[in-house]
Amino acid sequence: MKELPKTYEPQKFEDEIYRQWEDGGFFNPDNSTSMETYCNILPPPNANGELHVGHASGYTVMDIFGRYNRMNGKKTLLLPGKDHAGIQTQVVFEKKLTAETGKTRYDFGREDFYKKTYDFCMDRSGYMRSQEKKIGISADWSRERFTLDPTVLKTALETFVKMEKDGLIYKGKRIINWCPRCATALSDVEVLHKETPGKLYFIKYPLENEGSSQGGSQAKFITVATTRPETMLGDTGVAVNPADKRFSNLVGKNIILPLQNTIIPIIADKRIDQTFGTGAVKITPAHDPLDWEIGKDHNLGEIQIIDEKALITELGGKYAGMTTHEAREQIIVDLEKLNLLEKIEEMGHNVSICERCKTTIEPLTSNQWFINVDAEKFSLKKKAIEAIKNSEIEIFPNNFQKVLIDWFDNMRDWCISRQIWWGPQFPVWQCDNCGQEKYIVSLEKPKNCPHCHGEKLTQDENTFDTWFTSGQWAYTTLESREGDEIFYPSDMMIMGRDLLFFWASRMIMMSLYTTKQVPFKNLFFTGLVRDKEGHKFSKSKGNGIDPLETIEKFGADALRMSLLMDSAPGQDSRLYEEKIETFRNFANKLWNISKYCLSQENFKLIEELTTNDIKTPADKWIVKKLNDTIFEITKLIEAKQIALAADILKTFTWNDFADWYLEVNKIEKNQAVLGFVLDKIIRLWHPFMPFITEHIWSLTKQEKMLIISAWPKANLSLQKDSDTQAFETIQNIITTIRNVRTENKIELGKKISIILNCPDEKILQAFKSEFQEDIIKRLKTGVETIEYNAPEKTLENYTKRIIGTVNIFINLENAIDNEKEKARIEKEIVNIENFVAGQKARLSNKDFVSKAPAQVISQQQETLAKKEVELSQLKKQIETLG
RNA sequence: GGACGAUUAGCUCAGUUGGCUAGAGCGCUACAUUGACAUUGUAGAGGUCGUUGGUUCAAGUCCAAUAUCGUCCACCA
Secondary structure, eight states, rough: OOOOOOOGGGGGGGGHHHHHHTTTTTTTTGGOOSSSSSEEEEOBBTTTTTHHHHHHHHHHHHHHHHHHHHHHOEEEEEEEBBBBOHHHHHHHHHHHHHHHHSSOOOHHHHHHHHHHHHHHHHHHHHHHHHHHHHHOOOGGGOOOOOOOOHHHHHHHHHHHHHHTTOOOEEEEEEEEEHHHTTTTEEOGGEEEEEEEEEEEEEEEBBBBBBOTTTTTTOOEEEEEEOOOOGGGGOEEEEEEETOOOGGTTTTTTTEEEETTTTEEEEEEESSSSSTTTTTTEEETTTTTTHHHHHHHHHOOOOOOOTTTTSBBBBGGGGGOOOOOOHHHHHHHHHHHHHEEEEEEEEEEEEEEETTTTBBBEEEEEEEEEEOOOTOOOOOOOOOOOOHHHTSEEEEEEETHHHHHHHHHHTHHHHHHEEEOSSSSSSEEEEEEETTTTEEEEEEOOOSTTTOOOOOEEEOOOOOOOOHHHHTTTHHHHTTTTTTTGOSSSEEEEEEEGGGGGIIIIHHHHHHHHHHSSSSEEEEEEEEEEEESSOOOTTTTTOOOOOOHHHHHHHHHHHHHHHHHHSOOOTOOOOHHHHHHHHHHHHHHHHHHHHHHHHSSTTTTOOOOOOOOGGSSHHHHHHHHHHHHHHHHHHHHHHTOOOHHHHHHHIIIIIIIIIIIIHHHHHSSHHHHHHHHHHHHHHHHHHTHHHHHHHHHHTTTOSOGGGGGSOOOOOOTOOOOOHHHHHHHHHHHHHHHHHHHHTTHHHHHHTTTTEEEOOHHHHHHHOSSSSSHHHHHHHHHTOEEEEEEEEEEGGGTSSSSEETTTTEEEEEEEOOOOOHHHHHHHHHHHHHHHHHHHHHHHHHHHHHHHHHHHHHHHHHHHHHHHHHHHHHHHHHHHHHTTO
16 A cells, blocks of 8 residues: 555545546435435625634534434434525625726616625625535535525515515504614614713703793703614603602693794603603604604603714704714703703713614614514514423523513514615505505416506515515425425524524514424534634634634644533534644544554455454453443433533543554454454544544545445444453553553553562463563653562562552662652552542442442442552551661 | 522633532643644642521522522603
8 A cells, every 4th residue: 555644634535536526426315225314504604704603513413413423323414504694694795896887886876786785696606616626515505595585585585475464564653763874774683782971961852831941940850861862853752650759740741842842741650760860851853763662652742853874854953964973062062052952961872773883873763664573463582481391392401491581571562664775675565556555475476456456567676675585494495496495494403502582582473373393303502603812703803713714724623622522512602723733633633543443454345354363352341432432422422412422432542442442452363353443433524524534434435435434333242241340451451551661650661570569369360471561661651571469578579550450560779769759658548448448438428229220339448448458558568668 | 669690729620410538621830752733642730519597318509588680671751
């Protein structure tokens, strides 16, 4: 065989291996004949995006489960896609367009702008796809979907039509979150809150027919406190708490609204907090959500004084045309002139900002489309809560279940209309004759108006909230291809925990409504990936780790492992170069393990061993260890504990197989066991590190590729026996000798002799072969000769160590410091004595003996016995030292 | 204001249904160029598991308080 390089070079193989998987059709479940399916619909990244470590982290988890299930013979589908990501993409693309052409979208017009954005997305999504492949995700690209694909979109729009028929849709003037920069309404979840320093203005509103605004001695006012004085132009009332005695005589009276000079009432409403500000609140129904509610209940009416560009409207009198900020300053000046400004206090408060562009949100009233989430015919929120409570969906980690239920409980109607251009337009038509009030819901443009038979019909200008279409992703994707309904509901959905409300919640609601089924059986949340200091990655901080650069430098397998390990499900984790390096090193270790195996004569991977193949205690030991490992990690993956599974596998691979078994195998070759264990190791690692394992596999000249080979099965009948224990004792002996050498600073070049004493001839016999002696001699112990059962009297100058019933006497030729040795033993005696005392106390406790399981008791008795023997030996030893 | 999470070695974190004297990686100390690997090997130091109570034969693990940090939700007139 050709000489293999000393270090593994992932860059040379990864792309080619991925191409072979794709060309082989292994990602496509149609090529599997299995009846059992496994499906994970991948969260569609924004079509205009770039792969970041967050994606990489999610894909790693998805791919591990996908590959594991594929190897277990399931017809496995990981379905990829792209999201048009309405507002996000429009913001990004418009910026780019303006930078390049100096024009805005209005210069191009809706149709042209849409087409340009579409082309932009198509172009970018190809780039994104090539990046996704780099991480090794075994997705079926032949099924890739885009949220605006006609077949996908048709299903989504049909849902709207059905919902409208079922009375879940309404159009109406409501107060909504308006982003002046994006020029669109936003749903509640698209608004962020930012703690900002601000001011609380106390403004005196003169009472009607009492006192005067000029501040006479008898002047009577009611003082309100507000952080947004400019909104007073739209006030239609002042509210106080009905229980507030300070104002009880004022309720029902009117005030004269300063600057506007309108007469507005004082009303009582229990939603007013008596303790805040003055206890009296100005009510601006057009520009505050709570005021809207109060205004509606008290029929106060509304005056819109801020427009969709965040400028004061005509109704704002002399302030019309000003920005809200300008108006605020001018109003303060004017109020001071009128002597109506009582005071200004500093106050921190939350400002609502747009999730996408961070512009301050203006709450205003607007005509929008809503989904009634608690409709009579079908309550989306109640059905969702029911499904979650019934565990129709299992959520990992489980604590997100409560969060989700609470969120549904408090969910308000969902505003689904956006005034952007990028996205699917509402399938709603209006007749020019009939006016705004009547509309026709239909996928196709109707020929005539059903009311007046007029032919002039125009389509509603609104586009759908992105989450309306992606909320249906679980079934629109599978329904768009015949035969794929066997994958619904899918087995697994994996997403960042930041998508809990945006996406997970909507998918559950929409799927239950449309398909009467949950969208997926398992919902798995990943945490956020942060930098070394625990900060979020962000472009502006420049602390980002580019997954592609990382893959180029360390390999995709190393990146996958570093994203997976050292973290628990749903918990944030940190990623930094040193960490990735350690897994690059591990990949290299695996490479060298394989390289050693492959260098053996006639080496080949072996699927099953015969009993004749197992010759030595070491063979038996490693096969048993392997078997335990297979059993454990399979159990852990089934329990979604993939990081723990990988950890156990890593220990087995590095510490058991490489550090011990390979060294022993150098002494007495056993290609069969080597081939058997490596075969299993490569298979077990494949879901975690698909590239390197497939590459190693290919070097062993297999017929089938690793990706579709079978996941190993544990042999449940394999038990620990005297042979496996004998090897563990040898390991102990070797470690002890090395330990003694280091402690006494005896360099390895110096050869030593040892004597093994053991009263039990049977146990001793297990070490007495030439092979076992060779192991002890050659595993970095520097032992030259071994003798057995010499009378202890003759060994007074030897250093004694005890391993169970075996005593090791090491001849260091007086290189040992007697006093130091005594101190060491004394320390150990104290240690063991404490332990033994504790153990004895426990074992003599009646409650323990009667209540603890028998297995635990016998285990503890066993260790106690062992430790007691050790203790008596140590005590004897210290006596002989004098 | 409400909910959730975190608190374990110098650092970053695991620790499954409570059960053998609490683990890993990095870093640190000492040693080692041995026939796959210095991206390595060998040995070692380092922890009263945030605090206080409780349940239990048994608590890092369960419960209750509490402190600190963080996240989300709501309110902020």
